[in-house]
Amino acid sequence: MRPLMKNFTMILKKFSHALKQLLLKLLWLYQKFFTLIGFGSCRYYPSCSEYARLNFENNSISSAFYHSFTRILRCNQLFEGGIDYPELEKLCHRPAKLDVDSIKYWLVPSKKNRYYIIKNFSYKG
Numbered sequence: 001m002r003p004l005m006k007n008f009t010m011i012l013k014k015f016s017h018a019l020k021q022l023l024l025k026l027l028w029l030y031q032k033f034f035t036l037i038g039f040g041s042c043r044y045y046p047s048c049s050e051y052a053r054l055n056f057e058n059n060s061i062s063s064a065f066y067h068s069f070t071r072i073l074r075c076n077q078l079f080e081g082g083i084d085y086p087e088l089e090k091l092c093h094r095p096a097k098l099d100v101d102s103i104k105y106w107l108v109p110s111k112k113n114r115y116y117i118i119k120n121f122s123y124k125g
Contacts, residue, residue: 043081
């Protein structure tokens with residue numbers, strides 16, 4: 001029974017990774033071509049599509065869907081807007097090389113074991 005469960009979890013991880021990559025490609029296409037139509041219409045920084053991209057790159061798929069969906073629902077005239085960085089749920093990466101040009105995101109502590117994800121604009125990757 002154990003090998004069957006192990007195979008299932010491996011298949012689920014591969015499917016999750018493939019789905020995440022597909023969604024990131026769709027977000028890239030949206031940012032590249034469709035945001036030109038409504039440029040500057042998002043009430044938040046980072047924009048809703050950038051917020052979703054950061055979530056899908058760094059969090060689980062279910063969490064990224066939930067947070068991106070609630071962010072899109074809040075992006076209207078009924079809410080004030082402003083700066084709203086996505087949060088990293090758990091820290092799992094340890095970079096091998098640490099210098100300013102090799103760090104893609106800065107992680108700023110927000111709560112216990114949660115970090116705000118802030119893009120590093122000098123990243124060369």
